[in-house]
Amino acid sequence: MSTATALSKTNPPVTCGECPIRHRAVCSGCDQDELAVLDGLKSYKTYAKGETIIWAENALTHLSTVVTGVASLNRTLEDGRCQIVGVLLPSDFIGRPGRSAVAHDVVAATEVTLCRFEKKIFEGLLAKSPAIMARLLSKTSDDLDAARDWMLLLGRKSAREKVAGFLSMLVRRAIQQNGMPAEDGATIALPLSRSDLANYIGLTLETTSRQFSQLKRDGVITLPSQRDVHIPNLANLFKEAAEPDRV
Amino acid sequence: MSTATALSKTNPPVTCGECPIRHRAVCSGCDQDELAVLDGLKSYKTYAKGETIIWAENALTHLSTVVTGVASLNRTLEDGRCQIVGVLLPSDFIGRPGRSAVAHDVVAATEVTLCRFEKKIFEGLLAKSPAIMARLLSKTSDDLDAARDWMLLLGRKSAREKVAGFLSMLVRRAIQQNGMPAEDGATIALPLSRSDLANYIGLTLETTSRQFSQLKRDGVITLPSQRDVHIPNLANLFKEAAEPDRV
DNA sequence: CGCACATTTGATCCTGGTCAAAAGGCGTGG
DNA sequence: CCACGCCTTTTGACCAGGATCAAATGTGCG
Incomplete structure (x- = not known):
């Protein structure tokens, strides 16, 4: 310390x-x-x-x-x-x-x-x-806008939507900086541990992990490594996050 | 409309x-x-x-x-x-x-x-x-600071703490503008309906109402009318909200 | 290779959500 | 002034999503 x-x-x-x-x-x-x-x-x-x-x-x-x-x-x-x-x-x-x-x-x-x-x-x-x-x-x-978006996620979204929402946010920021990916999908590196992630989306680390597993099981994401996430279909992810399709 | x-x-x-x-x-x-x-x-x-x-x-x-x-x-x-x-x-x-x-x-x-x-x-x-x-x-x-404070409330606080936290926020804003109340307690007018309030603190209106009832039962607040709340002991309220004592 | 730590998975519990009904307030019109 | 009806709030019964506690599995590093 x-x-x-x-x-x-x-x-x-x-x-x-x-x-x-x-x-x-x-x-x-x-x-x-x-x-x-x-x-x-x-x-x-x-x-x-x-x-x-x-x-x-x-x-x-x-x-x-x-x-x-x-x-x-x-x-x-x-x-x-x-x-x-x-x-x-x-x-x-x-x-x-x-x-x-x-x-x-x-x-x-x-x-x-x-x-x-x-x-x-x-x-x-x-x-x-x-x-x-x-x-x-x-x-x-x-x-301030971002914080208010996050308030909606924290106050009103389900565990699955929160995880999908977090990934969506990362994807949007990545696209904003690097432009649209050539293919439909995208791969992003998680900058946060599961524990930090849980503290960001207002869940426990166990629930967060379970939601990752389920999103993987349902084909919404792939996990090439523990800190990387591949999203084969962005529109799909946004839907899971209860967010509008627009990037 | x-x-x-x-x-x-x-x-x-x-x-x-x-x-x-x-x-x-x-x-x-x-x-x-x-x-x-x-x-x-x-x-x-x-x-x-x-x-x-x-x-x-x-x-x-x-x-x-x-x-x-x-x-x-x-x-x-x-x-x-x-x-x-x-x-x-x-x-x-x-x-x-x-x-x-x-x-x-x-x-x-x-x-x-x-x-x-x-x-x-x-x-x-x-x-x-x-x-x-x-x-x-x-x-x-x-x-932005206020929004981030609220993120903590939405993401990490219990229903009771959320209601107490909302009241604490109102009290702090009132004190900031009108100065410290003479007595230890304070009375505030709720600017929001139960339904709006629930949408602000990320609960359902039923849970919100239940928490009001329990805070009343436990002597933390009094309800002189439906839209007024009396707080006999501010330090008490802040404790219920899991917030530091400072006004 | 082995250890420390991160992550996943499992079993059970409890808080808060949902559905439903009763009670309380308030304005309007007889 | 009171009765009626509408709307808000409270209360009740039951259910489910996520938390908690616990153990197993995976991963990176010395």
Whole structure:
């Protein structure tokens, strides 16, 4: 637990121009001059799988963007019950300007590399750059829409629909970034363990596992390996998730 | 259904200076000059209880703020299952700049009066006024935090905790606006029917009603009337909701 | 190869859903 | 002012989906 920070390391920085998430992150609206400024202020940090990037109680020192890897936002009750309230993929933003802390832990689900700015400095940038502020507002609104979609899943869907809904969400995000797959089907890598997955969709890990087995039995999915899922027919999956067909 | 708009009416406008939500709404960071501009561009509209203010499919023509009343954001599945994904109180913002539609219906839970701007015009204001943009970002972030809190309730809490959690949320919002009640207890008016309430906390209306009865039987709450709840001991309620004591 | 951990599968229990009926509130019209 | 009817809320009886407890199987790593 307390040795977690020993696992982290610092990467050599690259320039914003060659950043892989350049056109999707909070900085994507910036012009060359602004990017040059950012280049001088940013720093990278890498966290090992399982490491807690931010503790809910602790003061927020940096505002960051995920460059590579996957992180989860965990909200935990005192008796140990846990709900994952968000999953961060590359280009997603971490932290809240103007607030000294966030309401949930941020945990690395895989190895994660962040592009970080000191909080005060980033707040200064925000005040000076309408482009960054506008992009952050847009991203926050996207997160809000996603959270509300998830509320529907958590509050009203059956166990099978929840698992199918989770897979649908991953597929949609993958398609959004890589474009439509050539064939009708698709294969995706699960960024989360069964246990994390259960905490994300509001089930126990046993029920989650059972639903995977049944979806496999019913031919909705195939499991090439434990962390990969193949979906032969996307429309089918969306139907199982009680979602509209549109990608 | 289609006669709903016949119920709406238009109020005479008042100046922003005397607006009851002046210091909490999206315009609260504006100076006198900016307010004068807003005064000339805004319009009011009132909706009857039960009326749908915005349909999810329809194009968004205005961006608005709730001045009086309560509205709910409803996300509905094709088979009729419904989840309320947000409750709007006075000063809350409706709509999303830069998007042509919202992902949920907006329904008046009580009579609701909105302060509205035409979408294009408001987007122009946003581009010119960093104060409005900053405030909108802050409000959107608040909404996101609230949605994530609710995900924990929907995904991980028992029926009793959900009802207690709903009441706790109302109490906290009331205290935030009116300050701490003199005595230890508090009385709040429920803005939602049992059915809406059930759709908000992810239960059936029957289970919701049963939990109310049991919380009453156990002395956690009193029901002076069907739409009022008295909480003799707030700390007690928060404990039932599995939430930290802090207000 | 063996160990630790993740995942699957099985058996049983319990919370909350479903279907049904009774009770309580509220507005309208006689 | 009260009676009627409609709608909301409460209560009851029973059922089922998912949780819990437990054990077996699979997987990756030293």
